[in-house]
Amino acid sequence: MTTAVPGPMEAAAVVRRSASDRVLHERRLGLWLSAPAFIVMIAVTAYPLAYAVVMSLYQYRLTDPAGRSFIGLQNYATVLTDPIWWSAVLTTFVITAISVAVELVLGFCFAWVMYRIIRGRSIVRTSILVPYGIITVVSAFVFRYSFQADSGFVNSWFNLGTFNWFGQRWSSLFVITFSEIWKTTPFISLLLLAGLVQVPYDLQEAAQVDGASAWQRLWRVTLPNMKAAIMVAVLFRTLDAWRIFDNPFIMTAGANGTETLSILAYRQNVTLVNLGAGSAVSVLLFLSVLLIAFIFVKGFRTDLSQVRGGQ
Amino acid sequence: MEGRKTSHWWTFWGVVILLWAAFPLVWMFSTSFKDPNTFREGGSAFWPSAWTWENYRTVFSDELFTSALRNSAGIALIATGLSVVVAMFAAYAIARLEFRGKRLMLSMALAIAMFPVAALVGPLFNMWRGLGIYDTWIGLIIPYLTFALPLSIWTMSAFFRQIPWEMEQAAQVDGATAWQAFRKVIVPLAAPGVFTTAILTFFFCWNEFLLATSLTSTNAARTVPAALSFFTGASQFQSPVTAIMAASIVVTIPVVVLVLLFQRRIVAGLTAGAVKG
Numbered sequence: 001m002t003t004a005v006p007g008p009m010e011a012a013a014v015v016r017r018s019a020s021d022r023v024l025h026e027r028r029l030g031l032w033l034s035a036p037a038f039i040v041m042i043a044v045t046a047y048p049l050a051y052a053v054v055m056s057l058y059q060y061r062l063t064d065p066a067g068r069s070f071i072g073l074q075n076y077a078t079v080l081t082d083p084i085w086w087s088a089v090l091t092t093f094v095i096t097a098i099s100v101a102v103e104l105v106l107g108f109c110f111a112w113v114m115y116r117i118i119r120g121r122s123i124v125r126t127s128i129l130v131p132y133g134i135i136t137v138v139s140a141f142v143f144r145y146s147f148q149a150d151s152g153f154v155n156s157w158f159n160l161g162t163f164n165w166f167g168q169r170w171s172s173l174f175v176i177t178f179s180e181i182w183k184t185t186p187f188i189s190l191l192l193l194a195g196l197v198q199v200p201y202d203l204q205e206a207a208q209v210d211g212a213s214a215w216q217r218l219w220r221v222t223l224p225n226m227k228a229a230i231m232v233a234v235l236f237r238t239l240d241a242w243r244i245f246d247n248p249f250i251m252t253a254g255a256n257g258t259e260t261l262s263i264l265a266y267r268q269n270v271t272l273v274n275l276g277a278g279s280a281v282s283v284l285l286f287l288s289v290l291l292i293a294f295i296f297v298k299g300f301r302t303d304l305s306q307v308r309g310g311q
Numbered sequence: 312m313e314g315r316k317t318s319h320w321w322t323f324w325g326v327v328i329l330l331w332a333a334f335p336l337v338w339m340f341s342t343s344f345k346d347p348n349t350f351r352e353g354g355s356a357f358w359p360s361a362w363t364w365e366n367y368r369t370v371f372s373d374e375l376f377t378s379a380l381r382n383s384a385g386i387a388l389i390a391t392g393l394s395v396v397v398a399m400f401a402a403y404a405i406a407r408l409e410f411r412g413k414r415l416m417l418s419m420a421l422a423i424a425m426f427p428v429a430a431l432v433g434p435l436f437n438m439w440r441g442l443g444i445y446d447t448w449i450g451l452i453i454p455y456l457t458f459a460l461p462l463s464i465w466t467m468s469a470f471f472r473q474i475p476w477e478m479e480q481a482a483q484v485d486g487a488t489a490w491q492a493f494r495k496v497i498v499p500l501a502a503p504g505v506f507t508t509a510i511l512t513f514f515f516c517w518n519e520f521l522l523a524t525s526l527t528s529t530n531a532a533r534t535v536p537a538a539l540s541f542f543t544g545a546s547q548f549q550s551p552v553t554a555i556m557a558a559s560i561v562v563t564i565p566v567v568v569l570v571l572l573f574q575r576r577i578v579a580g581l582t583a584g585a586v587k588g
Contacts, residue, residue: 023409030410037401037460038416041423044457048434055434062437110328117321124325126574127332132581133566134336135518137536138559142335145342151350151552153338153357182335187581194582239425246520250540262429262521269433270525282430289427 055279062273075280088264096241107188132186140250143179169257195229343557366557378530379538387516390455398463406471420461432525459512470504507580
């Protein structure tokens with residue numbers, strides 16, 4: 001027989017080569033398939049952001065293109081020493097902190113009800129999706145007109161006469177935050193529900209057998225086992241609330257100290273076409289989001305590999 | 312241990328959630344049927360004193376609203392279609408293939424999902440004017456595609472990961488061609504995930520306001536959320552409240568219909584890939 005029987009060394013080499021061929025092919029296919037998504041995402045975020053960084057170093061108004069000149073970091077100094085910026089930071093911070101805290105508690109209660117309810121489970125889940133799906137501008141109008149003294153029912157129900165909710169800062173922020181909570185609690189409650197159903201039932205049962213009260217079981221068993229889901233939900237909602245725009249824009253358009261960072265960026269760039277200082281606001285807004293994400297990941301050890309899509 | 316009593320208790324709280332979610336909608340519905348000239352009389356009662364279709368006639372005879380409805384539907388559907396197709400390739404790669412750059416891809420999708428869109432309106436506003444796509448459909452479709460992609464990629468890759476891909480080979484062993492195995496086995500398994508992703512993406516595009524109001528200036532591309540913020544009612548002497556509520560009811564109908572039809576899938580889409588199982 002002259003058929004060449006490959007020795008053990010050669011066979012291994014053949015196997016290795018075809019294996020590495022496959023790995024190579026897989027790598028190349030993976031890159032090709034994800035390239036379109038990658039390019040679209042980069043083109044519309046990284047490039048404009050770089051553009052904003054460059055713009056922020058110039059004095060530049062669209063109404064006065066000839067007056068464009070390089071001024072270094074002066075725009076940042078102007079923005080950071082302006083009380084308008086710090087007022088926007090405070091407003092955004094208050095809305096974010098209160099809405100996320102309330103939504104976490106409320107969302108957990110909702111998740112718990114959805115987890116335990118037997119009759120009407122699908123009706124509750126359906127109803128909770130309506131605030132999630134509704135246009136934010138629409139819900140902002142509904143809340144605005146409900147609280148407005150002349151068109152709404154709130155004042156007459158609570159005997160508030162002609163109290164103008166949108167006449168001062170804190171009552172305006174109350175309505176804005178309330179509307180935000182109504183709209184986004186469903187999302188957080190569904191994320192928490194997903195975490196809740198993953199808490200092993202045996203653990204609950206074992207704790208109960210050991211004589212733990214319902215309250216102890218909640219704090220010692222359920223919540224610690226949901227930590228990943230809770231942190232991810234809080235991180236998502238915090239960053240989402242931090243860029244809040246629709247609700248305050250529709251309700252007050254930023255009047256009476258209710259201007260958020262996103263409204264400030266919008267007003268500087270689009271309304272006043274003050275592209276130099278506006279770009280500085282944009283860059284600072286971006287940096288503040290990075291800072292928050294950094295605090296969550298390093299400070300609170302939020303494990304982002306637990307997030308959607310991570311492996 | 313689970314008595315009938317506690318079961319009733321949970322049902323009661325379920326009803327509370329239902330009321331909480333539906334209440335603003337009921338008021339929106341009621342107000343949309345109030346008389347625009349007289350609804351303020353009588354201490355703004357909850358229900359209309361006389362029901363009227365006038366507000367619906369007003370919004371449908373207003374070019375601002377009807378063109379916004381067209382723009383919203385067109386832009387949202389096109390952006391959703393494109394986003395789902397582009398994301399499908401990426402999600403397949405992420406769920407099924409090993410390649411360098413996969414982690415980068417996922418981290419970037421995450422970063423863009425959290426990106427402050429307001430930081431981009433200035434540069435985009437300026438760039439779009441230069442490119443001549445300011446106030447056009449394409450000028451909104453491009454950024455919508457970008458910001459919808461992360462959601463689409465995550466949701467779909469989570470769905471794709473649950474597909475029993477061995478069945479494809481099993482079908483081929485049973486004599487099916489590669490194409491048959493893909494079309495008859497994989498497509499039916501993947502379709503629900505793709506469809507659910509499309510619904511979530513559509514909600515995002517239908518809802519978007521900041522870019523819509525920054526990158527449009529006329530009826531040519533202004534979408535519903537942006538148009539609503541400009542709406543002034545039948546005449547400048549009339550309060551726009553009731554007409555805006557009528558317009559709101561009209562644009563909420565698609566959302567409610569989708570939610571009613573696909574509740575189970577939407578919940579699965581929002582949660583399946585949310586946290587690692």
